[in-house]
Amino acid sequence: MRVRWINEGVCFPEGFLSSGVHCGIKEKDKDLGLIFCPQECWVAATFTTNKVKAAPVVVSAKKIAQNPTAKAIVVNSGNANCCTGQKGLNDAKEMCYLAAKELGIKEEEVLVCSTGVIGALLPMDRVREGIARAVKQLEREDLNFSKAILTTDTHTKRIAVEVEENGFTFRIGGCAKGAGMIYPNMATMLAFITTDVEIPRTELQAMLSKAVKESFNRISVDGDMSTNDTVILLSRKGKQLPKELIPIFQDVLTRVCESLALMIVRDGEGATKVVKVTVKGAKTEEDAEKACRKIVNSLLFKTALYGEDPNWGRIMGAVGASEAEITPEKIDIYFEDVKVVSCGMAVDPDAEKEATKVMQRDSFEVVIDLKMGDAQYHMFTCDLTYDYVRINAEYRS
Amino acid sequence: MRVRWINEGVCFPEGFLSSGVHCGIKEKDKDLGLIFCPQECWVAATFTTNKVKAAPVVVSAKKIAQNPTAKAIVVNSGNANCCTGQKGLNDAKEMCYLAAKELGIKEEEVLVCSTGVIGALLPMDRVREGIARAVKQLEREDLNFSKAILTTDTHTKRIAVEVEENGFTFRIGGCAKGAGMIYPNMATMLAFITTDVEIPRTELQAMLSKAVKESFNRISVDGDMSTNDTVILLSRKGKQLPKELIPIFQDVLTRVCESLALMIVRDGEGATKVVKVTVKGAKTEEDAEKACRKIVNSLLFKTALYGEDPNWGRIMGAVGASEAEITPEKIDIYFEDVKVVSCGMAVDPDAEKEATKVMQRDSFEVVIDLKMGDAQYHMFTCDLTYDYVRINAEYRS
Structure with a gap:
């Protein structure tokens, strides 16, 4: 098997076209994008579990439920089209209608996504002009x-991979956005993934759900769950993926999702560090996950990351506040290979000095060993900095 | 009934003595305190529900379970005596022993509390000298x-009240600390409340638990639950509280706790504003509480408070992410009397301008009406500012 990761050039496989224009939803910068595949694609998708759902989430989810195929996705940034009532739903549908008309395809074949400020109506005159130009x-x-x-992202997030096995080649390409309001599930962002092989819809959805669970649902920037989260995977019909390659496809798809998820954390609003938090030795995976989520969402932990202070008491406090079954006197904590806590107590001041050095890196792992069993769970998070406060205090001004 | 709130002078009622000294746990500032009542007191208390409990929490809780009376409380700041193993337990017990010896009372009559950094052993030579001096x-x-x-508090937190009814007078005086690691339950801080009337132990504990539920458990600074939370109420034996005054005592006790809780939020690390968040019109109080807790712990909501931006989309997002039963299209949101959201949608830009004016105040109320039923819940929180990040990134350095 040959796996080639592509970090430069075009990330969507051949057969997919796209564009991005500025139409005036934002003051400057591009704000309207389009993906188009003249060939029909199977669609798999996951959406936010927030009970307040943006209009495009409602519209796209309904379309996919009725018929899981599509040829195009129209996306705008700068406005979430959320909490916009019937007018918002009409606007989301009109975006699909306009793109379909310009592309000469059916309205049902177009999906729609939005991201940005909640509560404002879309400037539809600008959107109409933008869609025509994007086509x-x-x-x-x-x-x-x-x-x-x-939106508040500081850079684009793209990844592509080409896999060759037994003379069969397939490609997966993905592209995502997200920097704030990042918290599972599902992971508070938009991602568009395309592949040039055909995979039956049921298997496609199962594979995407698994990949999302292992990637986007394991990141947290600020613990705030968005109203617009969407991951869409388009599988171009035609070239069937051989059955025996399904496990490979699943593995590569998960890695594509994980790469995009990591790019989101790395670009977390104001973030300067990406930290992997692994809770191991838990009685159950559920316990490991509970403890892990409590740590990655602890403001005290996240500010300590920024301060490069191995203040492990905050980790103990978070684990103790979680619903995980623990025995405090058993817990070990490591910053990479530096053990700072042994059986719930400090190792020695030298260990903390070594851990401080580890924390000066851009990315590192913190491991919490509960020593209660064999289950584990990991997540990725970033530090909480002055810039997070600045960005979010000033977001709309 | 005459109720006189006392904001100046001594807050503990007559019969209680206290002191505070600097013994060297902290570099500077006082770090060891003592409360002493030569007459025996009934004790009621609530402790952190964190599974990682500091040694003094373990020691004091056990003492109270065995015999709910006491004459003294010894408290240190600058060191939490948490994650300190058997040595930490021995140190906490020794603090009680030393105070008892110097005061000429029994070891069982002394309770102990600590607050500060987790994971370091107490400098017991300094503590010993400090206790002798404090006595x-x-x-x-x-x-x-x-x-x-x-600890990181910027000022002391004290309140006292004197109540006279039908010729009977009683006093309640309280004193608290807390600024960070503030999140229910229980509310991540220390508070010491004293009264000069005797109330039977069972009723005393029930009244304190109710008061704590209505006050300290309704505040959040950063969503991080401490390992050392303790509220202790001492009721001096002798002058029995007449049965008919119990409801009045309960009411005043709750108000004392609420005053202290509000002082903690107002002194929240880096906070510039105190905001009351009320969720009303919920189907059940549990629903109202779930939605309320999600809002007060949302970083996006808290940074918007700092930015004085009535970005109600973040409130909708938080409510939707909570487990409360809601219908997004029913929700109304008010900043004081300014309605910014009606049936899940923006009212108009003028309303947001008016709401911005409300947000410029030091304290105000945000009301979320779910219009699902009659239940409600409120909490107090503060904004998230640059200074929170600075204080917590630099805490130990």
């Missing part, structure tokens, strides 16, 4: 699309 | 005691 500017290149979906 | 410096004045229990 005219469709291209193989996908840099413009990946720019058009950003 | 010698006992006085009616309680300002020194209230200073000695502080």
Whole structure:
């Protein structure tokens, strides 16, 4: 098997076109993107579990439930089209209708996503003009699309991979946005993944759900769950994926999702560090997950990351506040290979000095060993900095 | 009935003595405090529900379970005596023993509390000397005691009240600390409340539990639950509270706790505003509480408070992410009397301008009406500012 990761150039496989334009939803920067595949695709998707759902989430989820195929996705940034009532639903549907009309396909074949400020109506005159222009500017290149979906992100997030096995080649390409309001499940962002092989719809959805669970649902920037989260996977019909390659496809898809998820954490609002938190030795995976989520969402832990202070008492406090079954006197804590806590107590001041050095890195792992059993869970998070406060205090001003 | 709130002078009623000294646990500032009542007191208390409990929590809870009376409480700041193993337990017990010896009372009559950094052993030589000095410096004045229990607090937190009804007078005086690691339950801080009337132990505990539920358990600074939370109420034996005054005592006790809880939020690390969040119109109080807790712990909500931005989309997002039963299209949101959301949608830009003016105040109320039923719940929180990040990134350095 040959696996080639592609970090430069076009990330969507051949057969997919895209574009990104500025139409005036934002003051500047691109704000309207389009993905188009002239060939029909199977669609798998996961959406936010927030009970307050944006209009495009409602519209796209309903379309996929009725018929899980599509040829295009129209996306805007700068406005979430959420809490916008019937008018918002009409606007989301009109976005699909306009894209379909310009592309010469059926309205049912277009999905829609939005991201940005909640509660404002879309400036539909600008959106209409933007969609017409986006259709005219469709291209193989996908840099413009990946720019058009950003909000507080500081850079585009793209990844592609080509896999060859027994003479069969397939490609997966993905592109995501997200920097704040990042918390599972599902992971508070938009991601668009495309592949040039056909996978039956049921298997496609199962594979995407598994990949999302292992990737986007394991990141947290600020613990705030969005109203617009969406991951869409398009599988171009035609070239069937051989049955025996399904496990490989699943593995690569998960890694594509994980790469995009990590890019989101790395670009977390104001973040300077990405930290993997692993809770192991738990009685059950559920316990490990509970403890892990409590740690990655602890403001005290996240500010200590920023301060490069191995203040493990805050980790103990978070684990103790979680619903995980623990015995405090058993817990060991490591910063990479530096053990700072042994059986619930400090190792020695030198260990903390070594841990401080580990924390000066851009990314590192913290391992909490509960010594209660064999289950484990990991998540990725970032530090909480002045810039997070600045970005979010000033977001709309 | 005459109720006189006392904001100046001594807050503990006559019969209680206290002191506060600097013994060297902290670099500077007082760090060891003592409360002493030569007459025996009934004790009621609530402790942290964190599974990682500090040694003094374990020691004091056990003592109270065995015999709910006491004459003294010894408290240190600057060191939480948590995650310190058997040595920590021995140290907590020794603190009781030393105070008892110097005071000439029994070891069982002394309770102990600690607050500060987790994971370091107490410098017991300094603590021993400090306790001896604290006993010698006992006085009616309680300002020194209230200073000695502080950590990142910027000021002391004290309140007293005198109630006269049908010729019977009683007094309640309280003193608290807390600024960070503030989240129910129970509310991540220390508070010491004294009264000069005798109330049977069972009723005393029930009244304290009710008061704590209505006050300290309704505040959140950062959502991090401490390992050392303790509220202790001492009821001096002798002058029995007449049965008919029990409801009045309960009411006043709750108000004393609420005053202290509000002082903690107002002094929240880096906080510039105190905001009351009320969720009403819920189907059940549990639903109202779930939605309320999700809002007060949302980083996006808390940074928007700092930015004085009535970004109600973040409130909708938090409510939707909670487990409360809601219908998004029914929700109304008010900033004081300014309605910014009606039936899940924006009212108009003028309303947001008015709401911005409300947010410029030091304290105000946000009301979320779910319109699902009659239940409601409120909590107090503060904004998330640069200074929270600074204080917690630099805490140990």
